[in-house]
């Protein structure tokens with residue numbers, strides 16, 4: 631599913647880089663080593679996004695434990711595998727294997743219990759998990775999940791040879807494989823040959839960031855350098871109409887993520903994200919009583 635576009639739309643007033651973030655090394659699940667790029671203190675700034683974890687290792691000890699059964703309530707998780715195989719099972723009866731280039735989109739809604747376990751004993755495991763908040767009115771919606779194999783993800787190639795995998799939202803006239811109301815997420819995996827330039831319109835009111843996972847890119851009119859394994863938060867501005875990226879001397883790969891802020895209170899306790907402390911207390915009571923995932 632590849633579309634070649636002829637005339638890219640123009641971004642006339644690109645956003646600048648507001649801040650570079652390297653993320654924090656941490657571990658989660660049964661000892662999986664990862665980098666938490668979008669951490670809790672950035673949730674308000676990057677509303678509606680709550681978390682971005684990046685994992686990459688060819689040491690099985692860093693990932694073999696996986697993420698055994700655990701609950702979620704109140705948001706969505708989007709898992710994107712670059713390399714490796716993970717098996718997902720959840721309390722809705724959903725099960726599937728997520729592998730090279732595939733995406734799993736899960737709406738936890740009122741609650742799921744799920745596991746994410748590696749289906750490999752060695753080799754490279756690389757990918758990302760993004761948490762996207764649900765609007766208050768949808769936090770107790772019925773849970774669902776969708777396995778999206780790599781071949782189902784639309785791709786666009788620009789005249790400069792930049793390939794864009796459109797997971798969510800739209801790029802250069804090509805709709806992503808998944809759309810969501812209210813938060814209107816944009817999720818692009820952009821592959822830039824050395825020296826190539828790419829532009830993407832983004833609504834001025836949306837919060838946006840890029841995460842460079844290969845190479846280095848220059849962002850915006852100031853061409854601020856964003857090195858590998860770094861997130862750049864893009865500055866908002868009423869007159870800013872998008873983002874421009876340019877690969878430096880080597881090819882680069884970048885996640886470009888944006889969405890409409892919810893501007894609602896955020897109350898998080900581990901894997902539960904609600905709006906108030908009372909709702910978190912209720913969620914803990916529900917979990918202890920076995921009412922999550924039923």
Ligand code: FE2
Nearest residue numbers: 697700702744
């Ligand atoms: Fe999970």
